[in-house]
Amino acid sequence: MPRKIIIDTDPGQDDAVAILLALASPEDITLLGITAVAGNVPLELTALNARKVCEVAERPDIKVFAGCDRPLAHSLVTAEHVHGKTGLDGPDLPAPKMPLQDAHAVDFIIETLRSEAPGTVTLCALGPLTNIATAFRKAPDIVERVQEIVLMGGAYFEVGNITPAAEFNIYVDPEAADIVFKSGAPITVMPLDVTHKALVTGPRNDAFRALDSHAGRTVAAWTEFFERFDKEKYGSPGAPLHDPTVIAYLIDPKLFQGRHVNVEIETVSELTRGMTVADWWGVTDRPANAMFMGDLDADGFFDLLTERIGRL
Ligand code: RIB
Numbered sequence: 001m002p003r004k005i006i007i008d009t010d011p012g013q014d015d016a017v018a019i020l021l022a023l024a025s026p027e028d029i030t031l032l033g034i035t036a037v038a039g040n041v042p043l044e045l046t047a048l049n050a051r052k053v054c055e056v057a058e059r060p061d062i063k064v065f066a067g068c069d070r071p072l073a074h075s076l077v078t079a080e081h082v083h084g085k086t087g088l089d090g091p092d093l094p095a096p097k098m099p100l101q102d103a104h105a106v107d108f109i110i111e112t113l114r115s116e117a118p119g120t121v122t123l124c125a126l127g128p129l130t131n132i133a134t135a136f137r138k139a140p141d142i143v144e145r146v147q148e149i150v151l152m153g154g155a156y157f158e159v160g161n162i163t164p165a166a167e168f169n170i171y172v173d174p175e176a177a178d179i180v181f182k183s184g185a186p187i188t189v190m191p192l193d194v195t196h197k198a199l200v201t202g203p204r205n206d207a208f209r210a211l212d213s214h215a216g217r218t219v220a221a222w223t224e225f226f227e228r229f230d231k232e233k234y235g236s237p238g239a240p241l242h243d244p245t246v247i248a249y250l251i252d253p254k255l256f257q258g259r260h261v262n263v264e265i266e267t268v269s270e271l272t273r274g275m276t277v278a279d280w281w282g283v284t285d286r287p288a289n290a291m292f293m294g295d296l297d298a299d300g301f302f303d304l305l306t307e308r309i310g311r312l
């Protein structure tokens with residue numbers, strides 16, 4: 001039975017690959033809609049990019065909604081230095097023909113959770129958690145109806161990528177992350193501890209290009225653009241493909257290993273704003289609230305991803 005999901009996202013090349021993976025996997029995933037949030041680039045661009053990605057997969061039928069254009073309590077921090085000024089630099093993609101939905105993304109999240117059977121909709125968060133936290137604040141009744149929140153964000157052993165202490169998605173809107181992590185909804189976290197082991201090495205990028213399809217060439221061009229920042233900063237052999245780990249988890253959870261632990265979010269200190277304080281070693285009596293992943297089968301992940309992108 002395919003899982004019904006909403007992808008909340010700030011495309012971003014890695015978000016884009018995650019969306020393609022979901023669209024290429026109808027036996028595992030029914031994509032109810034895509035909700036764009038401000039993050040890597042401003043909202044207008046993330047809402048545009050989400051539609052460009054759907055058209056790469058020839059799926060103009062997918063409903064795309066624009067959501068919050070700024071974090072709950074801070075001014076927006078973007079990441080053009082990583083993703084380029086369009087947020088989707090690399091291949092030249094045409095402006096989308098498909099429309100943006102009229103409804104606000106937050107209202108789509110609320111209405112979907114209220115209308116679908118309880119416990120049957122998974123929220124896949126690939127960017128700052130502003131839309132989801134806003135929906136939870138506006139309609140607290142929907143929290144218990146969420147099947148699972150699977151999100152890319154945070155870090156423990158890997159510490160930060162935007163500051164020494166914090167990962168970008170959580171750093172941009174720590175108040176939203178705090179609401180989500182305290183909500184009581186079942187949460188599975190793909191932190192940098194996992195995504196920094198999902199590196200698009202040369203051979204892995206070559207495998208995308210060897211698919212010899214528009215989708216395969218587009219994915220290869222996205223990852224080639226996206227990798228230059230991380231290779232320079234970390235000296236790594238390729239870009240960490242962060243967001244597709246969220247979708248791969250839904251398709252084959254055995255690819256991942258982690259621990260159910262307490263995770264709390266720093267929202268007060270400027271120095272460590274957005275840090276995910278994961279009690280990995282169980283040194284506190286704070287209740288566990290998240291399945292915090294620590295490792296993955298990287299070859300298995302890329303084999304799955306390449307096979308599925310090859311379907312498009
Ligand atoms: O820190 C990595 C995360 O920030 C990814 O989701 C990437 O797309 C950016 O949003």
Ligand code: CA
Pocket residue numbers: 009010011012014015040126127243
């Ligand atoms: Ca993202």
